[in-house]
Amino acid sequence: xxxxxxxxxxxxxxxxxxxxxxxxxxxxxxxxxxxxxxxxxxxxxxxxxxxxxxxxxxxxxxxxxxxxxxxxxxxxxxxxxxxxxxxxxxxxxxxxxxxxxxxxxxxxxxxxxxxxxxxxxxxxxxxxxxxxxxxxxxxxxxxxxxxxxxxxxxxxxxxxxxxxxxxxxxxxxxxxxxxxxxxxxxxxxxxxxxxxxxxxxxxxxxxxxxxxxxxxxxxxxxxxxxxxxxxxxxxxxxxxxxxxxxxxxxxxxxxxxxxxxxxxxxxxxxxxxxxxxxxxxxxxxxxxxxxxxxxxxxxxxxxxxxxxxxxxxxxxxxxxxxxxxxxxxxxxxxxxxxxxxxxxxxxxxxxxxxxxxxxxxxxxxxxxxxxxxxxxxxxxxxxxxxxxxxxxxxxxxxxxxxxxxxxxxxxxxxxxxxxxxxxxxxxxxxxxxxxxxxxxxxxxxxxxxxxxxxxxxxxxxxxxxxxxxxxxxxxxxxxxxxxxxxxxxxxxxxxxxxxxxxxxxxxxxxxxxxxxxxxxxxxxxxxxxxxxxxxxxxxxxxxxxxxxxxxxxxxxxxxxxxxxxxxxx
Ligand code: ATP
Ligand code: MG
Ligand code: MG
Ligand code: MG
Numbered sequence: 001x002x003x004x005x006x007x008x009x010x011x012x013x014x015x016x017x018x019x020x021x022x023x024x025x026x027x028x029x030x031x032x033x034x035x036x037x038x039x040x041x042x043x044x045x046x047x048x049x050x051x052x053x054x055x056x057x058x059x060x061x062x063x064x065x066x067x068x069x070x071x072x073x074x075x076x077x078x079x080x081x082x083x084x085x086x087x088x089x090x091x092x093x094x095x096x097x098x099x100x101x102x103x104x105x106x107x108x109x110x111x112x113x114x115x116x117x118x119x120x121x122x123x124x125x126x127x128x129x130x131x132x133x134x135x136x137x138x139x140x141x142x143x144x145x146x147x148x149x150x151x152x153x154x155x156x157x158x159x160x161x162x163x164x165x166x167x168x169x170x171x172x173x174x175x176x177x178x179x180x181x182x183x184x185x186x187x188x189x190x191x192x193x194x195x196x197x198x199x200x201x202x203x204x205x206x207x208x209x210x211x212x213x214x215x216x217x218x219x220x221x222x223x224x225x226x227x228x229x230x231x232x233x234x235x236x237x238x239x240x241x242x243x244x245x246x247x248x249x250x251x252x253x254x255x256x257x258x259x260x261x262x263x264x265x266x267x268x269x270x271x272x273x274x275x276x277x278x279x280x281x282x283x284x285x286x287x288x289x290x291x292x293x294x295x296x297x298x299x300x301x302x303x304x305x306x307x308x309x310x311x312x313x314x315x316x317x318x319x320x321x322x323x324x325x326x327x328x329x330x331x332x333x334x335x336x337x338x339x340x341x342x343x344x345x346x347x348x349x350x351x352x353x354x355x356x357x358x359x360x361x362x363x364x365x366x367x368x369x370x371x372x373x374x375x376x377x378x379x380x381x382x383x384x385x386x387x388x389x390x391x392x393x394x395x396x397x398x399x400x401x402x403x404x405x406x407x408x409x410x411x412x413x414x415x416x417x418x419x420x421x422x423x424x425x426x427x428x429x430x431x432x433x434x435x436x437x438x439x440x441x442x443x444x445x446x447x448x449x450x451x452x453x454x455x456x457x458x459x460x461x462x463x464x465x466x467x468x469x470x471x472x473x474x475x476x477x478x479x480x481x482x483x484x485x486x487x488x489x490x491x492x493x494x495x496x497x498x499x500x501x502x503x504x505x506x507x508x509x510x511x512x513x514x515x516x517x518x519x520x521x522x523x524x525x526x527x528x529x530x531x532x533x534x535x536x537x538x539x540x541x542x543x544x545x546x547x548x549x550x551x552x553x554x555x556x557x558x559x560x561x562x563x564x565x566x567x568x569x
Contacts, residue, residue, distance in 0.1 A: 001476070001508075001509070001510045001511070002510070002511050002513045003510055003511065003512040003513055003514050004513050004514055006044055006045065006510060007030070007043060007044045007045070008030055008045070008514075008524060008528075009030030009033075009043055010028060010029060010030050010524050010527050010528065011027065011028045011030065012028070013028070014027055014028050015027050015034070017034075017146075018148065019146060019147065020147050020148075020150070020216045020455075020459065021216070021458065021459060021462050022147065022148060022150065022216075022454075022455040022456070022457075022458035022459045022462070023146075023147050023148030023150070023455065025458055025462055025466055025467050025527070025529075026046065026148050026149070026454065026455065026458065027148070028466070028527060029045070029466060029467055029527050029528045029529065030043050030045055030046075030528070031043055031045050031046030031049065031454070031475070032046050032148060032149060037145050037153065038142055038145025038146075038151070038152045038153030038154065039152065039153055039154045040148070040149055040152060040154070042451075045475040045528060046454070046475070048475040048476075049454055049469075049473050049474065049475050050156065050450060050451060050454065052472060052473050052474075053188070053450055053453050053454065053473060054135050054156075054158075054450060056184055056187050056188060056472060057135065057158050057184055057448060057450065058135065060180045060183050060184045060187070061133050061158070061160065061180060063180070063183075064131075064176050064177065064179070064180040065131060065176065066131040066132070066133045066160050066162075066177075066180075067130065067131065067132055067133070068132075068133055068134065068135075069132050069133075069134055070134050070136060071107070071110050071113045071114065071117075071134055071136065072107070072113070073106055073107055073136065073137055073139070074096070074104050074105070074106060074107075075104060075105055075106075075107050075110075075112065075113055076102070076103070076104055077095070077102075077103035077104060077105060079112040079113060079116050079427070080105060080112050082112065082426055082427050083111070083112055083422075083423060083426045083427060084426070085112070086103075086105075089108075091141055091143075092108060092140045092141050092142065092143075093105055093108055093140075093141070094106045094108075094139050094140075094141050106138075106139035107136070107138055107139065108138055108139060108140045109138065109157075109159060109445075109447070110134070110136075110159055110161070111161065111419070111423050111443075111445060112423070112427070114132055114161040115161075115423045115424060115427045115429045115443070116427065116429075117132070118130075118132075118161075118163050118424075118429050118441060119424075119427060119428060119429035119430070122163065122431055122441070123431060123432060124431060124432050125165050125431055125432065125433050125434060125439075127431070128163055128164055128165045128169070128431060128441065129162060129163060129164045129165070129169050129172075129173055130162070130163050131160055131161065131162040131163070131173060131176075131177075132160065132161050132163075133158060133159065133160035133161070133446075134158070134159060134160075135156065135157075135158045135450060136156070136157065136159070137154060137155070137156055138154070138155055138156070138157045138159075139153060139154050140153060140155075141153055147216075147455060148455055149451045149452065149454065149455055150411065150452050150455035150456065151218075151452075152451065152452075155449065155450075155451045155452065156449075156450040156451045157447055157448065157449055157450060158447065158448040158450055159445065159446070159447050159448075160177065160445065160446040160447075161443060161444070161445050161446075162174070162177070162443060162444040162445075162446070163424075163429075163441040163442070163443055164441065164442045164443070164444075165431070165433065165439070165441075165442065166439075166442055167420070167442055169442060170418055170420070170442045170443070170444050171418075173444050174206065174416060174418050174444050177416050177444065177446045178194070178208065178416055181194075181210055181414050181416060181446070181448070182194070184414075184448070185210060185212075185413070185414070187472055188453065188457065188470055188472055188473055189457075189470030189471065189472055189473070190212050190413075190453075190456065190457060190460060190470065191212065191213045191460060192210055192211060192212050192213065192413070193210070193211050193213060193221060193223065193230050193410065194208050194209070194210050194211075194230065195208060195209050195210075195211055195221050195223070195230040195231050195232050195410070196208055196230065196231040196232070197209040197231070197232050197415065206417075206418040207415065207416065207417045207418065208415075208416050209232055209412050209414065209415050210412070210413055210414035210415070210416075210448075211232075211410025211411060211412055211413065212410060212411045212413050212453075212456035212457070212459070212460060213408055213409070213410055213460070214409060214410065214411050214456065214459040214460055215409055216409070216411075216459050217409035217410040217411040217412075217459075218409075218411065218412075219232055219409065219410050219411070219412055220232070220407055220408075220409055220410075221407065221408050221409070221410045222405050222406075222407055223405065223406060223407075223408065224398040224399075224400065224402055224403050224404070224405050224406070225403065225406055226398075226402045226403035227398065227400050227402035227403065228400075229398050229399055229400045229402065229405070232410075411452070411455075411456040411459065412449070412452075413448065413449050413452055413453050413456050414446075414447060414448045414449070415446070415447045416444070416445075416446045416447075417444060417445045417446065417447075418444050419443040419444055419445055420442060420443065421440040421441070421442055421443070422443075423443055424440040424441045424442070424443055425440050429441050453473075454473070457469065457470060457473050458529075461529070462529075463552070465523070465526040465527065466526045466527030466528065466529055467527065467528065467529025468529055468551055468552055469529040469530075469531060469551075471531045474508075474529060474530060474531050475528060475529075475530070476508050476509065476510040476528075476530045477507055477508045477509065477530070477531055477532065477568065478502060478507055478508070478509040478510070478530065478531070478532045478533075478534060478568045479509070479510050479511075479512060479525045479530040479532070479533050479534070480495050480498055480499055480502075480509060480510070480511045480512065480534045480536060481512050481518070481521050481522065481525070481533060481534065481535045481536070482494075482495040482511070482512065482513070482535075482536045482537070483518060483535065483536065483537035483538070484537070484538070485512075485513050485515060486515050488537075488538050490538060490541050491536055491537060491538055491541065494536050494541055494546075494561065495511055495536050496511070498534065498536070498546075498561075498564065498565075499511040501565060502565065502568065502569075505565065505569055507568055507569060509568075510530070512524075512525070518535075526551065529551060530551065531550065531551050532548070532549070532550055532551070532567070532568050533548070533549045533550075533551070533556075534546050534547065534548055534564060534568075535547035535548075535549075535556070540558065541561070543558075544560055544561045544562065545558045545559065545560055545561060546558070546559055546561050546564055547559075548564060548567055
């Protein structure tokens with residue numbers, strides 16, 4: 001490929017809305033351009049990396065026996081009404097109408113459609129197991145799209161769905177996917193960790209997330225450095241994270257005293273700046289563990305209440321503050337569980353009248369604002385409170401008895417899930433077993449954030465000059481920078497020849513034929529993050545040598561032209 005024929009669009013400055021390094025660098029390197037909040041153009045170099053990610057995923061999915069298909073982005077509401085998700089999903093689900101006033105949606109995920117396909121096409125146990133996957137655009141109307149394409153509204157996901165005869169079969173299918181994911185992220189050269197995740201509202205019997213380790217990650221992971229133990233904070237709360245609870249109790253004691261308050265008061269109690277306090281703090285009693293004495297929801301404005309409204313309060317259509325009764329219902333609280341609800345200007349606080357035994361409570365600052373239980377700290381929290389929780393948890397004994405736990409941050413790039421029969425039962429997706437009896441298919445689902453992976457890789461690989469790609473994801477593997485491509489016949493001939501030879505051996509090489517000055521040329525390719533650079537100039541050619549430099553090497557080295565191919569193949 002010639003640089004003049006690939007569309008280079010590097011920028012000196014990052015956009016002002018870019019908070020994290022991957023977002024800044026993806027725009028500066030000319031990989032993406034924003035069209036609207038959370039909606040991006042993928043420029044040619046960005047698309048090249050996406051295709052490489054897709055290919056790795058595709059190869060490993062095929063190797064694992066999954067079968068590729070493609071489902072529509074626009075899906076009819078009827079299927080989602082069958083499972084109840086049309087009503088249950090909050091405003092994240094983008095609902096649209098056609099010209100006949102019929103309801104449709106843009107897929108955020110495709111359980112309903114794939115289950116519909118399976119119930120129509122699969123009749124017999126002989127056709128099972130089967131695992132269908134697609135790599136397809138998704139849309140989620142995220143409350144806060146940010147970090148470029150890491151939390152976009154439109155993004156690309158690989159989603160796979162396995163259908164088995166029974167729970168035993170599902171376990172096998174799940175393990176096959178787990179192993180495939182491990183191979184995928186290894187091939188991408190990422191530092192990652194598989195963590196136990198909460199089954200959440202979907203139910204099912206097991207779920208794990210794959211996290212790329214990065215300080216800018218939105219999720220917290222509790223892990224044991226001496227063993228395989230790792231869980232996201234929500235799942236980790238089921239083990240004895242006494243420290244978190246103590247820290248939570250500490251905070252709650254301060255906050256819980258008044259049962260009616262406003263943002264300013266809450267901010268004072270928490271000793272935090274106002275804007276941090278009201279963003280998206282959510283404190284919740286651990287309902288799973290039996291009766292709790294306190295339930296507290298702090299939500300800002302009608303925004304989060306909308307989410308509670310749409311996802312948790314059936315039939316509440318308009319945008320307004322929820323009432324006490326509605327919040328209680330939304331929190332699924334048993335009678336007498338919640339105390340008075342105070343609704344102030346832009347904060348709602350729900351507390352019990354009496355606060356006993358603080359250690360029963362967990363505390364969370366939830367970024368997404370829609371988990372009503374669980375522990376999760378949001379990025380909006382200023383460091384002191386984050387540190388409190390981190391200090392409280394780190395050093396806790398581990399759940400598997402192999403040491404103490406620590407905490408790190410991660411970016412969720414994949415999620416594997418044992419769904420069971422939740423969808424197949426709701427939608428009548430059955431097969432005939434050996435006795436001719438109809439049985440619900442047992443399902444699993446498996447997602448990978450294709451576009452998010454680019455951002456995650458850049459969070460792990462960057463320096464002051466730009467992106468440091470893993471070679472498997474880089475838009476080009478090698479760049480040839482000729483010194484005076486248009487001035488020296490010898491340089492042009494050598495550069496062209498090396499370019500053609502590398503292409504012929506399957507190396508993804510780009511030849512910079514733009515005639516830029518060396519400094520500008522090098523800066524562009526370092527920003528774009530091409531792993532290897534070969535400089536060809538008259539002086540070196542006189543000794544049949546070229547200059548070779550790996551993206552992170554401190555110095556370049558002179559290599560005989562005859563040996564350069566071996567360096568990069
Ligand atoms: P998150 O917790 O980050 O919101 P999720 O748990 O809602 O993600 P899943 O439903 O598990 O996401 O979807 C599978 C994968 O899709 C995720 O693991 C993630 O890599 C990717 N993904 C989810 N939401 C987004 C988004 N808004 N932008 C880009 N990728 C996303
Ligand atoms: Mg999400
Ligand atoms: Mg998640
Ligand atoms: Mg997930």
